[in-house]
Amino acid sequence: MDQPRFLSLPNSPIETADVVLLPLPHEQTVSYGGGTANGPQALLTASEQLEFYEEDRGWTPFEHLRLCVAPPLRQAAAETAEDYHRRVATTAAECGPERLVIGLGGEHSASIGLVAGRMPTPGTIVHIDAHADLRASYQGSAYSHACPAWHWLQAGHRLIQIGVRSAHAQEAALWRSSDRISVFRDRQLCRADGWHRLIAELTDLSGPVYLSIDVDGFDPAVFPSTGTPQPGGLSWHQGLDILEMVLGNRRVQLAGVDVMELIPDPMRIADMAGAKLVQKVISYWAAARGWMDRPRQGSQVGAPDE
Numbered sequence: 398m399d400q401p402r403f404l405s406l407p408n409s410p411i412e413t414a415d416v417v418l419l420p421l422p423h424e425q426t427v428s429y430g431g432g433t434a435n436g437p438q439a440l441l442t443a444s445e446q447l448e449f450y451e452e453d454r455g456w457t458p459f460e461h462l463r464l465c466v467a468p469p470l471r472q473a474a475a476e477t478a479e480d481y482h483r484r485v486a487t488t489a490a491e492c493g494p495e496r497l498v499i500g501l502g503g504e505h506s507a508s509i510g511l512v513a514g515r516m517p518t519p520g521t522i523v524h525i526d527a528h529a530d531l532r533a534s535y536q537g538s539a540y541s542h543a544c545p546a547w548h549w550l551q552a553g554h555r556l557i558q559i560g561v562r563s564a565h566a567q568e569a570a571l572w573r574s575s576d577r578i579s580v581f582r583d584r585q586l587c588r589a590d591g592w593h594r595l596i597a598e599l600t601d602l603s604g605p606v607y608l609s610i611d612v613d614g615f616d617p618a619v620f621p622s623t624g625t626p627q628p629g630g631l632s633w634h635q636g637l638d639i640l641e642m643v644l645g646n647r648r649v650q651l652a653g654v655d656v657m658e659l660i661p662d663p664m665r666i667a668d669m670a671g672a673k674l675v676q677k678v679i680s681y682w683a684a685a686r687g688w689m690d691r692p693r694q695g696s697q698v699g700a701p702d703e
């Protein structure tokens with residue numbers, strides 16, 4: 398895979414891009430279903446089928462902003478997990494704080510490096526996931542897909558975990574003992590009081606925020622193809638409401654976003670959901686910053702019959 402594209406759009410150089418998509422076809426510690434190394438390319442291929450127009454905000458984002466899909470970052474055969482995550486962190490940091498950087502996974506452990514690179518000082522991580530990911534190590538690796546939230550907690554970040562419905566008893570004990578973790582289980586969010594508590598927490602957010610999305614946080618009807626699925630989870634519309642609250646909050650300094658753990662779907666449902674989720678992130682983020690009023694960037698976007 399050389400430099401791939403999103404929505405078939407030409408890639409701007411990173412230096413002039415407003416949005417950088419960083420493919421992370423990383424697959425080293427999967428413990429159940431395999432194939433997530435091919436998730437980023439499946440999402441990008443599905444994106445060719447998206448409309449340029451984004452219907453929630455009622456505009457065509459790529460008429461007003463420039464995009465770059467960066468070369469994919471893979472762990473080299475001779476590279477340790479630690480070195481790979483350090484390289485992901487360096488690459489993500491070098492994209493510059495002014496750009497929206499969206500990691501595309503690949504297993505969730507790659508988010509350890511992304512967060513380290515994008516949010517070097519303590520902030521808040523909005524973490525959508527079926528799993529707590531709070532293990533200090535799993536199956537012998539501290540860089541397992543079961544561990545990213547542990548790394549974030551160790552780095553001093555606050556966690557808002559949303560859609561969780563699977564945890565080890567020790568992870569649940571950490572929920573109770575840590576004053577830096579808020580948990581919203583999927584069933585709580587189906588009730589008005591739980592949903593309203595989440596709205597209050599997301600509306601109150603300020604400062605550096607990183608949004609990490611493991612697609613298994615959603616209902617498998619939305620993302621049927623992922624490594625460690627769980628029944629239940631967020632509906633598509635709950636997920637978009639959460640994105641709107643985080644990305645539309647102007648007191649939030651968005652450090653980065655990732656969409657992880659996608660496996661190519663023979664039915665293409667998950668691939669398309671991933672592509673559309675990335676499009677929504679870009680649209681909501683840019684619209685909240687008033688980019689609809691920016692001058693148009695030229696003719697990146699085709700006619701209806703193209």
Ligand SMILES: [Mn+2]
Nearest residue numbers: 527528611613
């Ligand atoms: Mn998960």
